[in-house]
Amino acid sequence: MHDHGSSDSERNRSSNLHKVLLIGNPNVGKSALFGLLTGTYVTVSNYPGTTVEVTYGNAELNKTRTLVIDTPGVNSLVPMSEDEKVTRDILLTDKADVVVQVADTKNLRRGLLITLQLAEMSVPFILDLNMDDEARSRGIVIDQNRLSQLLGIEVVKTVAIRRSGIDKLLKGIQHPRPSIIEVRYDDAIEGGVRDISSLLPDAYISRRALALMILSGDESLNGWLHANMQDHVIAEIEKIRQAVQSKFNNSLGYLINQRRMKKADQVLAQVLTRHDTGKRSAVAFNIGKWSMHPVYGFPILLAVLYIVYQFVGVLGAGTAVNFLEKTVFGVYLNPWAVKIVHFILPVPFLQEMLVGDYGLFTMALTYAIAIVLPIVGFFFIAFGLLEDSGYLPRLAVMVNRVFKIMGLNGKAVLPMILGLGCDTMATLTTRILETKKERILVTLLLALGVPCSAQLGVILGLVAGLSGLATFIWLGTLLAVILLVGYLAAKVIPGEPSDFVLELPPIRVPQLTNIMVKTLARVQWYLKEAVPLFMLGTFLLFIGHKVGALAYIQQMTDPIVVNFLGLPSRAAEAFVIGFLRRDYGAAGLFMLAKEGLLDPIQIVVSLTVMTLFVPCIANFFMMVKERGMKTALAMTAFIIPFAFGVGGALNWVLRTFNIQL
Amino acid sequence: MSELKRIDTLEGKAGHPALCVLPEIEKEDELFEIIWTLKEEGTLTLEQIIQSCTIQECESILVDLAKHGWIELTGQTIELLPKGEKRARELVRRHRLSLRLFYDLFALDGAEAEACKFEHILSPEVTDSVCTLLGHPPNSPDGKPIPRGQCCAMFRQEMKPLVAPLADLMPGEQGKIVFITPGSHSRLDRLSAMGVVPGSVVKLHQKKPSYVLQLGETMIAVDKDITKEIFVKKV
Numbered sequence: 001m002h003d004h005g006s007s008d009s010e011r012n013r014s015s016n017l018h019k020v021l022l023i024g025n026p027n028v029g030k031s032a033l034f035g036l037l038t039g040t041y042v043t044v045s046n047y048p049g050t051t052v053e054v055t056y057g058n059a060e061l062n063k064t065r066t067l068v069i070d071t072p073g074v075n076s077l078v079p080m081s082e083d084e085k086v087t088r089d090i091l092l093t094d095k096a097d098v099v100v101q102v103a104d105t106k107n108l109r110r111g112l113l114i115t116l117q118l119a120e121m122s123v124p125f126i127l128d129l130n131m132d133d134e135a136r137s138r139g140i141v142i143d144q145n146r147l148s149q150l151l152g153i154e155v156v157k158t159v160a161i162r163r164s165g166i167d168k169l170l171k172g173i174q175h176p177r178p179s180i181i182e183v184r185y186d187d188a189i190e191g192g193v194r195d196i197s198s199l200l201p202d203a204y205i206s207r208r209a210l211a212l213m214i215l216s217g218d219e220s221l222n223g224w225l226h227a228n229m230q231d232h233v234i235a236e237i238e239k240i241r242q243a244v245q246s247k248f249n250n251s252l253g254y255l256i257n258q259r260r261m262k263k264a265d266q267v268l269a270q271v272l273t274r275h276d277t278g279k280r281s282a283v284a285f286n287i288g289k290w291s292m293h294p295v296y297g298f299p300i301l302l303a304v305l306y307i308v309y310q311f312v313g314v315l316g317a318g319t320a321v322n323f324l325e326k327t328v329f330g331v332y333l334n335p336w337a338v339k340i341v342h343f344i345l346p347v348p349f350l351q352e353m354l355v356g357d358y359g360l361f362t363m364a365l366t367y368a369i370a371i372v373l374p375i376v377g378f379f380f381i382a383f384g385l386l387e388d389s390g391y392l393p394r395l396a397v398m399v400n401r402v403f404k405i406m407g408l409n410g411k412a413v414l415p416m417i418l419g420l421g422c423d424t425m426a427t428l429t430t431r432i433l434e435t436k437k438e439r440i441l442v443t444l445l446l447a448l449g450v451p452c453s454a455q456l457g458v459i460l461g462l463v464a465g466l467s468g469l470a471t472f473i474w475l476g477t478l479l480a481v482i483l484l485v486g487y488l489a490a491k492v493i494p495g496e497p498s499d500f501v502l503e504l505p506p507i508r509v510p511q512l513t514n515i516m517v518k519t520l521a522r523v524q525w526y527l528k529e530a531v532p533l534f535m536l537g538t539f540l541l542f543i544g545h546k547v548g549a550l551a552y553i554q555q556m557t558d559p560i561v562v563n564f565l566g567l568p569s570r571a572a573e574a575f576v577i578g579f580l581r582r583d584y585g586a587a588g589l590f591m592l593a594k595e596g597l598l599d600p601i602q603i604v605v606s607l608t609v610m611t612l613f614v615p616c617i618a619n620f621f622m623m624v625k626e627r628g629m630k631t632a633l634a635m636t637a638f639i640i641p642f643a644f645g646v647g648g649a650l651n652w653v654l655r656t657f658n659i660q661l
Numbered sequence: 662m663s664e665l666k667r668i669d670t671l672e673g674k675a676g677h678p679a680l681c682v683l684p685e686i687e688k689e690d691e692l693f694e695i696i697w698t699l700k701e702e703g704t705l706t707l708e709q710i711i712q713s714c715t716i717q718e719c720e721s722i723l724v725d726l727a728k729h730g731w732i733e734l735t736g737q738t739i740e741l742l743p744k745g746e747k748r749a750r751e752l753v754r755r756h757r758l759s760l761r762l763f764y765d766l767f768a769l770d771g772a773e774a775e776a777c778k779f780e781h782i783l784s785p786e787v788t789d790s791v792c793t794l795l796g797h798p799p800n801s802p803d804g805k806p807i808p809r810g811q812c813c814a815m816f817r818q819e820m821k822p823l824v825a826p827l828a829d830l831m832p833g834e835q836g837k838i839v840f841i842t843p844g845s846h847s848r849l850d851r852l853s854a855m856g857v858v859p860g861s862v863v864k865l866h867q868k869k870p871s872y873v874l875q876l877g878e879t880m881i882a883v884d885k886d887i888t889k890e891i892f893v894k895k896v
Contacts, residue, residue: 076854080847106878110856138878216850246702249804250849257853265860292882294869397882400871410871410882499848499887500871503855504880 017058017067019094020173023087023118024102025110026073027505029130032160033102033169034070037061041521044161044514045387048073048503049414049432052083054090062170069096072431075110077117077209078216078253082431082439085220091121092224095204098176099125100169105135105142105157108272112264113257115151119179120212121205126154126172133159134506139275147271152180161511183263185256189215192244196237201228215241216253288390288507292397301398304391308382309460316378317461325370337361358545364538367587368531375457376526376583380519383421383453387518388510392417393502400500405483407490408433409500412442419450421522423615426450427622437495443627444489444635447615448642449482454530454583458590459607465593470604470661477608477650485642529618530581537580541573564648566655567606568597574610581616600661601654609647614639687781688716689726693749694756696732696741701805706737751788754808755780757801758791764802765839765859766795766823766894772802796824796892799842825895827865827874828888835864836893848887855881862896 020037022030026048035041038057043050055070071090072083079085091099101118103111108129118125129135129142148155154172158165184190196211203210213221214237225234245252290296338355345351355362386392392414400410412433419426423446430439430446451459463471490497544550550573554561557572565571570592578585589606592598598606614636615623623632654661695713699705711719727734731745741749759779763772783791789812792798797813800806824839838859841849856876857863865888866873866880872888874881 075851078850078854080851080854104878109877110854110879113854113856140878249800249806253850254853255804257850258858261853261856261858262860288880289866292867292870292873294867297870393882397871397873400882400884409884499851500882500884501848501851501855501887502882504873504882506880 018061018064019067019069019096019098020061021069021071021090021094021096021099022102023071023091023099024073024114024130025075025104025107026503028073028102028104028107028111029160030073030102031055031070033100033128033130033158034068036160036163036166037068041517042070043518043521045384045518046390046505046508046510047387047393047414048505049083049429050387052086052429052431054086062174069094074114076113076257077121078213078218079220081434086431088220089224091123091205092203096123098173099123100128100173101125102128102130102160105129105132106138106140108142109261109264109268112267113260115179116181116183116260116263117209119151119181120183121209122178123205124176124178126156126169126176127151128169128172129155129157130160132157132165133162141273141275143271143273147267150181150267150270153177161514181263181267183260185212185259188244188247189252189256192240195240199229199233199237203228212256215244216256217241217245217251218253284507284509288394288504291391291394291507297394297398301395304386308386311382312375312378312457313460313464317375317457318464320374320378321371321461324374325366329366329370334362334366353539353542356542358538358542360535360538360542363541364531364534367538367584367591368527368534371458371461371587371590372454372530372583373523373526375461376454377519377523379453379457380421380522381515384515384518384522385510388508388514390505390507393504396500396502397504402483404497405490406441406445406486407493407497408438408441408486409498411500411502412438415442416445416450419446419452420456421453423447423450423452424619424622427619427626430626434498435495437490437493438498440493440627440631441486441489443623443631444638445482445486447619447623447635448485448612448639449478451586451611452582452616452619454526454581455586455611458583458586459611462586462590462593462603462607466600466603467661469659470600473650473654473661474604474607474611477646478611481612481646530583533580533617534584537577537584540580541577544576560644560648564644564651565605565609566651567602568592570597571602571606574606575613578610578613579617581618582610582613583616585610585613601651601659604654604661605647605651608650609643612639612643612646614643688718688722690752690781691716692719692722692726693731693745693752696739696745697749697753698805700741705739707734707739708737710739750808751785752780754792754810755783755788757805757807758788758795758798759783760801760803761795761798761807761840762791794823796826796839798824798840798892800840802840823894824892826889827863827891827893828868828872828885830865830893830895832865832867834895835862836895837862839892839894841892842890848890852887852891855879857881857891863891863893 022034024030027046031042031044031051034055034057035044038059040057042055049072051070051072053072057068057070059066059068069090071087074084074087077088077091079088099118101111101115103114115127127147129144135142144155144157154175156165156168156172158169185193192215193208193211196214197207200207200210248255291300334355341351341355345354352359354360357363395417396410396413399413403410403412414432415426415429418429426446427443430442433439433442463474541550544553553576554569554572558569561567561572561575562569571589574585574588574592577588586607589598589603589610593603614620620632620636623635692710692714695710696705699709699713710723716722723732723734726732726745730742731748733740733742756776759776760772763775789810792810792812798807827836830836838857838861840859841852841857856879861876864875866875871882872885874883
């Protein structure tokens, strides 16, 4: 999920390249097209908000070295959330040679809203009508020649996931033009546009477009304004805006959008024909309907969870791990490695470092490859299927009310579910949320209570050996903690909750090739990111063991780990490496349990603590990046004692009431 | 009579109400409307009235109105006295309700001209009926507030309104959006960017556990609160 193409520095190096910028509504296939043009895979899914960052990729298009830029989807170029701002900002600060507006053909009305804004900006662009197949199957046909005439730009049709129409697209991007279509607003608004335009500096986009953004009350523009203009001019502009706004009862942003929508409807009336196809893929439609049904929706949710559990917990964490760990590593690889190392390295210290109890091979690689990898692999497959089916946003519909308790709305379920894949990426995805309060809340809940795929997989493997009651207690504690902390934090953190407005993509049959490519990309990312940290963690443990620090730490933590949590002393090791990666910590517990050192209550208590425990290092850095050092530290400072507190309380309850698990 | 000095196009035009040129009493009415509108905009001065007014004998009528205790004139400032305030409020209410009626419901061109005639003949009872029929709209099509009447306060539902909140539709029904009364500006901006604007046809799929709407090929899940603010005419 960390699969973005390349970094900012690469962009700067290649700023003299020909630049193609992909822009469009959410979930229209920009990333699919990006993958096609550049050969670089970026996550493609079936829900709005998959891409929250700008992605750069190099390609050779029309025999020209080209930098292709993928952007988060926008409903309007007046941003309403952080991911939308990312897209608008790139138009504002980075001059593209060609803008390719990708539109969902069946949803052209909303696409045209963006087209009209690009036309106002006077940027050279072409319009790509993507998902033409889906539109046709619904009986919607767009007259692309007429549309091209009306807009004065090239219009092409594609089906990105089938590579169809790409040659025409490549031809089209050689002839980008500013569009000739214009929207006339109310006299008062036009007057405001004129007055504000005369005060604005030159920019990559037209003054008219900037003035309209300002009139729409676009606060996200403030940074740019202050960087490019003097304060008194900005104050004057704000005065003009207020004067224009005072003439209307409705917000200017709404009036401007309304007029654009009207224009879009006029254009649409001339280019769209609708045939009654009769068959509107009723199966997919009904699945979508049932999955949000007030009654059937919940059994469907449970069934989905059960299938995922069977697939990941039983098949992945059980069968696949057993095979890899016991047979592949246990019978073949580890004994061979031990023999080889002992043969070629006659130094006991090095031998122990590589193949001892805390050996880089026998511990780090065994954990990473034999235990965690099969689990995350299976998880990524299941998760990819869910992502591409369009089920996840419907889940938001089901849980909206519960999330309201936590000062959030159903939309927040998307980053939370993504957290089950990887909390680090999910923290980045909080950008799709509209208010700062929501972003902070979700960041906290992700760091606290949402186990990532690797950790979750190991946990599923562990609880699979326990009774249903044990699983229930672990899960129940977790959900109760999330709800309680969410509820309290929502009271403490200032700010307003936002409306629940979420677009639901159609239910689609996942494409196997995309699932495969996506899973491979994620597994690759896992190996690149996790294995080095596993190595580092093991090495630190080995050193700690050698110099006796480990025993010292165990002694220090015994009052908490042994007395308070009721766990064996060695569990401290798992918590220590849990700082590096939570899944590594969980894997440590997994091994302890396998050695028979943990009874069921100890497993439940240690798992609860490990799940609530601090985020891994990567997640911590992401928290710092997105929320700032102060917030990240404050959250961590809250989480550590809290996790142990909950664990201790759970231990006390289970022991006192003598609950048999 | 037929001479209309100025007809605003609708859709949020930021002007004064169209000036309807009519007999004596209706000239007074017109002045009351101008005064009300200017007061709303916070630019109520004698000078402004004369500027906005197209009636020749404007000033003398004002003096007359002052004499009869409708308004108070002191230099440049003008105040509506209680009975003048009441008359102006009712006039503006009738005018803007008529606009809604003609513009939204009958989709009539020249709604303004019709409204001008209508505002003078509506009785209080009929006015309240029209208001109820339209679902007690808070704004006229040009976005200006419609002064509330008694019926709005009591929100009588005896007459089944033609225009009702989207929240009142049954799942599976569809309606054409007539107007939206947003709780916040940003809410309206976001909805409008997704195509939720007056004129769009919207279908209500379900109400529980969350409201799900369909506009064209776009399906959107929203809070119940939002659907209470979207007023539709069933189609």
